[in-house]
Amino acid sequence: MFKLMKHLRNYRKEVIIGPLLKFLEVICELALPTIMALAINNGVIMQDKSYVLKMGGLMVILAFAGFACAWVCQRVASYTSQGFGTMLRDKLFSHIMSLSPGQVRDMGASTLTNRLTNDVNQMQLWVAMMIRLVSRSPFIIIGSLIMAFSLDVRLALILLAATPFLGLIIYLLTRFTSPLYRSYQSRLDILGRRVKENLSGVRVIRAFSKEDYEEKRFASDNNGVRDTGLGIGRLSALYSPLTSLVVNLVILTILWQGGIHIEGGTLSQGDLIAFISYVNQILVALLVLANLIILFTRSLAAAGRINHVFDITPDIIENPRFPETPAIAGEAVGFSHVRFGYNMTGEPVLDNADFTIPRGKVVGIIGATGSGKSTIAALILRFFDVMEGSVRVDGRDVKDYPLTVLREKIGFVPQKTKLFSGTIADNIRWGNPGAPDEQVRHAATLAQAHDFIMEMPAGYDSPVSRDGRNLSGGQKQRIAVARALIRQPDILILDDATSALDFRTEALVRTAIRRDAPDRTMFIISQRAGIVKDADIIIVCDNGRIAGIGSHASLHESCGVYRNICMSQLTGQEAAS
Numbered sequence: 001m002f003k004l005m006k007h008l009r010n011y012r013k014e015v016i017i018g019p020l021l022k023f024l025e026v027i028c029e030l031a032l033p034t035i036m037a038l039a040i041n042n043g044v045i046m047q048d049k050s051y052v053l054k055m056g057g058l059m060v061i062l063a064f065a066g067f068a069c070a071w072v073c074q075r076v077a078s079y080t081s082q083g084f085g086t087m088l089r090d091k092l093f094s095h096i097m098s099l100s101p102g103q104v105r106d107m108g109a110s111t112l113t114n115r116l117t118n119d120v121n122q123m124q125l126w127v128a129m130m131i132r133l134v135s136r137s138p139f140i141i142i143g144s145l146i147m148a149f150s151l152d153v154r155l156a157l158i159l160l161a162a163t164p165f166l167g168l169i170i171y172l173l174t175r176f177t178s179p180l181y182r183s184y185q186s187r188l189d190i191l192g193r194r195v196k197e198n199l200s201g202v203r204v205i206r207a208f209s210k211e212d213y214e215e216k217r218f219a220s221d222n223n224g225v226r227d228t229g230l231g232i233g234r235l236s237a238l239y240s241p242l243t244s245l246v247v248n249l250v251i252l253t254i255l256w257q258g259g260i261h262i263e264g265g266t267l268s269q270g271d272l273i274a275f276i277s278y279v280n281q282i283l284v285a286l287l288v289l290a291n292l293i294i295l296f297t298r299s300l301a302a303a304g305r306i307n308h309v310f311d312i313t314p315d316i317i318e319n320p321r322f323p324e325t326p327a328i329a330g331e332a333v334g335f336s337h338v339r340f341g342y343n344m345t346g347e348p349v350l351d352n353a354d355f356t357i358p359r360g361k362v363v364g365i366i367g368a369t370g371s372g373k374s375t376i377a378a379l380i381l382r383f384f385d386v387m388e389g390s391v392r393v394d395g396r397d398v399k400d401y402p403l404t405v406l407r408e409k410i411g412f413v414p415q416k417t418k419l420f421s422g423t424i425a426d427n428i429r430w431g432n433p434g435a436p437d438e439q440v441r442h443a444a445t446l447a448q449a450h451d452f453i454m455e456m457p458a459g460y461d462s463p464v465s466r467d468g469r470n471l472s473g474g475q476k477q478r479i480a481v482a483r484a485l486i487r488q489p490d491i492l493i494l495d496d497a498t499s500a501l502d503f504r505t506e507a508l509v510r511t512a513i514r515r516d517a518p519d520r521t522m523f524i525i526s527q528r529a530g531i532v533k534d535a536d537i538i539i540v541c542d543n544g545r546i547a548g549i550g551s552h553a554s555l556h557e558s559c560g561v562y563r564n565i566c567m568s569q570l571t572g573q574e575a576a577s
């Protein structure tokens with residue numbers, strides 16, 4: 001929690017002024033019962049009308065002054081908490097962006113979303129309350145105690161005797177609700193994940209008629225959230241009645257003892273009324289404190305979850321400055337004895353991958369599903385670091401590059417197309433935000449997307465809905481290819497990026513890209529032999545190993561894995577050509 005409070009450093013003034021205003025408000029409030037006691041003792045009982053009016057006027061002024069302080073404090077609290085929340089969200093978001101795809105995947109999108117929204121909101125609320133109320137309750141309690149002592153020490157001691165009981169109630173409440181809040185947030189994460197999965201997989205659920213099954217799973221997670229929430233509610237609900245019980249017992253004792261003292265002539269009626277008024281103020285402050293404690297426990301859980309994300313150090317350590325070391329001339333991509341696994345302790349997904357690709361070549365990567373093809377692309381982009389060996393781009397180790405410099409060299413079209421809401425032009429320009437309209441059209445033309453875009457009602461300004469749901473798979477893929485091409489990258493990686501296109505369109509895309517930039521190195525990852533067979537170099541992956549590397553003819557001759565793939569997919573004539 002304290003770690004997060006450092007984000008309040010731009011609001012130092014407000015953090016001091018807010019509670020100070022509260023302090024002034026409390027002074028005004030605390031003065032009221034004493035002035036009332038004076039009005040009763042010296043005015044009402046003595047029948048001095050002008051004294052009563054004077055004291056009444058003073059009370060009105062103090063009430064207004066208190067109100068003004070409260071109003072300004074409220075504004076300060078809202079300004080500070082909103083600013084704090086915005087800054088915390090920004091920082092958390094940019095930290096999440098600095099994590100590797102593997103780290104983000106390990107955390108999970110829904111829990112990260114919850115931390116970025118619910119947990120930050122919780123912290124924001126806490127900051128507002130901290131400024132407005134956290135100082136107020138202790139001021140009121142301590143101030144009322146002081147005033148009570150100044151009125152009558154004997155009665156004040158009764159009040160003091162109740163303090164350990166109230167402290168115990170507060171301690172027990174915090175102790176038992178704190179873990180429940182953490183569990184509540186985790187359950188919300190699980191529920192969020194379930195909703196996300198179900199919404200994105202709604203078609204599959206319908207196709208398999210799994211609505212009931214998924215509803216039951218949702219209901220079970222939902223009930224989990226409810227049960228934890230009820231547990232928290234049950235405990236929290238005990239606080240107010242228990243506190244009221246203790247304070248009311250105190251009031252009864254004070255009334256009883258106060259009556260005795262009035263009869264004995266050692267206490268005035270006005271003082272007893274003022275005294276009870278202070279005890280009531282303490283009661284109200286304690287009840288507010290209860291809500292604050294509940295809020296604090298929740299905020300503590302939220303702060304823990306936010307700090308957990310901040311504590312993850314990005315596993316890709318970026319080299320901030322470009323090194324002076326000379327690069328290997330003429331080399332586009334090189335793998336030297338690369339060993340890599342997604343799980344450090346598990347089996348490697350790539351073992352001893354060793355190859356060199358000169359600039360300007362078309363490289364096909366082929367292999368069965370799960371054989372490690374996409375992993376090669378991920379390592380070129382440095383989404384992950386290798387366990388052994390090294391990966392070079394343009395003749396330099398990828399670890400030597402600032403990440404943006406490395407990734408600017410590469411145009412990547414992932415297996416799973418991801419488009420963003422906006423227009424078609426926005427989505428293509430996303431690859432190069434400053435690109436003029438002609439460049440957008442040119443990239444779309446190369447990707448064989450221009451014609452279908454022009455057939456749409458608003459052409460390039462036609463909207464793309466979230467995830468490109470209003471486009472077909474093949475249309476989305478072509479926009480994604482255009483988005484990569486508009487960067488005019490030195491290296492283009494198409495990871496199964498044309499799987500939804502027919503052979504003819506797919507061939508047109510490849511030829512157009514090739515003709516546009518003959519010096520560009522192009523990786524085409526596919527399981528289809530027909531797509532990679534014309535590449536200059538073909539890399540054959542087999543269960544994490546490079547089974548062969550060479551041209552179609554040489555591999556067909558020498559690599560059994562490749563020959564088997566070709567035999568299962570191509571006619572004898574196609575394979576021989």
Ligand SMILES: Nc1ncnc2c1ncn2[C@@H]1O[C@H](COP(=O)(O)OP(=O)(O)OP(=O)(O)O)[C@@H](O)[C@H]1O
Nearest residue numbers: 342349367368369370371372373374375376415527
């Ligand atoms: N993010 C990941 N976390 C853990 N394991 C992964 C991850 N991505 C891939 N793997 C595993 O690594 C292996 C290689 O996966 P990869 O995606 O490179 O295969 P691929 O040849 O591209 O497969 P496909 O043709 O089906 O796309 C597979 O066994 C896969 O289960």
